[in-house]
Amino acid sequence: MAETIDVVEFELGGERYALDIHLAREIVEMIPITPIPRAPPFISGVINLRGEITNIMNLNTLLGLSDEKIRENQKIIVLVPEAAKGNNVGIIVDDVSSVRQVPKSDIESIGAGMSSDFSQFVKGIIKLSYDDTGEKKKDLVIWLDMEKVLADLGNRQKGTVQSDITPEA
Numbered sequence: 001m002a003e004t005i006d007v008v009e010f011e012l013g014g015e016r017y018a019l020d021i022h023l024a025r026e027i028v029e030m031i032p033i034t035p036i037p038r039a040p041p042f043i044s045g046v047i048n049l050r051g052e053i054t055n056i057m058n059l060n061t062l063l064g065l066s067d068e069k070i071r072e073n074q075k076i077i078v079l080v081p082e083a084a085k086g087n088n089v090g091i092i093v094d095d096v097s098s099v100r101q102v103p104k105s106d107i108e109s110i111g112a113g114m115s116s117d118f119s120q121f122v123k124g125i126i127k128l129s130y131d132d133t134g135e136k137k138k139d140l141v142i143w144l145d146m147e148k149v150l151a152d153l154g155n156r157q158k159g160t161v162q163s164d165i166t167p168e169a
Contacts, residue, residue, distance in 0.1 A: 002103040002104065002105055003103070003104045004101040004102060004103050004104065005020070005101070005102050005104060005107070006020070006021035006022070006099070006100070006101055006102075007019060007020060007021055007099070007100060007102060007126070007141075007143065008020075008021055008024050008027070008077065008098075008099050009096070009097040009098045009100060009141055010075070010077065010093040010094070010095065010096045010097060011093065011095045011096075011097060012059055012060055012063075012065055012093055012094055013060060013065050013066055013094065014094075015065075015142065016139065016140070016141040016142070017093075017141065017142045017143075017144055018102075018126060018141050018142070018143045018144065019077070019143070019144050019146045021099060022080070023079050023080055023083045023146050023147070024077050024078070024079060024080070025078045025080045025081075026077075026078045027075055027076070027077050027078070027096050028049065028075065028076045028078060028090075029075060029076075030074040030075060030076060030092070031047055031076075032047070033045040033046070033047055033056050034046050034047070041058075041061050042057050042058050042061040042062040042153075043055065043056070043057055043058075044056045044057065044058045044092060047090070049078065049088070049090075052088050054078060054088040054089065054090050055087060055088060055089050055090070056076060056089075056090045056091075056092060057089060057090070057092070058091075058092050059091045059092060059093060060092075062091075062149065062153070063121070063149070071094045071095065073094065073095040074092055074093065074094055074095070075092075075093055075095060075096050076090040076091065076092055077090060077091050077093055077096065078090040079091065079146065079150075083146060083150060084150050085150075089150070091146075102126050102128075106126060106127045106128070106129075107123075107124040107125065107126050107127070107143065108124055108125045108127065109123075109124050109125075110122055110124065110125060120148065120152075121144055121148050121149045121152070122142055122143065122144060122145065123143040123144065123145045124143045125140050125141070125142060125143065126140070126141040126142075126143050127139075127140060128140070128141060
């Protein structure tokens with residue numbers, strides 16, 4: 001039997017992405033978000049989710065993708081606290097497509113020649129093949145390494161704080 005991975009597939013800006021299912025605590029409908037003054041652009045604000053304050057991040061902004069408009073079916077994928085160093089964090093996505101098992105044989109790593117800032121957050125490319133009304137179609141889904149995205153976010157914030165402090169002469 002082929003080894004598989006479980007992912008949550010979602011959409012951002014018309015493209016398809018996925019993250020490991022074990023990182024997702026739940027998926028909730030979009031609810032009003034309270035903005036936080038002077039927060040970084042990728043922080044949309046906070047929500048009260050059943051008595052827990054949860055930080056909400058705009059994944060489009062965080063990943064440097066275009067964020068043209070608010071979409072009708074937006075959802076919040078709430079991550080398990082372990083993924084965000086014990087914090088309650090949710091990410092806004094345009095829509096959640098499915099939860100699926102993907103055979104490892106259908107995943108390709110991106111080449112080492114890809115040197116964009118974004119490529120360091122990609123675990124691989126999932127190749128989906130399906131037969132829709134007798135027509136064979138292939139789609140590609142970008143499998144994100146959300147743990148790396150969040151870890152990099154923490155490192156960037158620490159770096160900003162440290163770089164603002166200059167030693168006294």
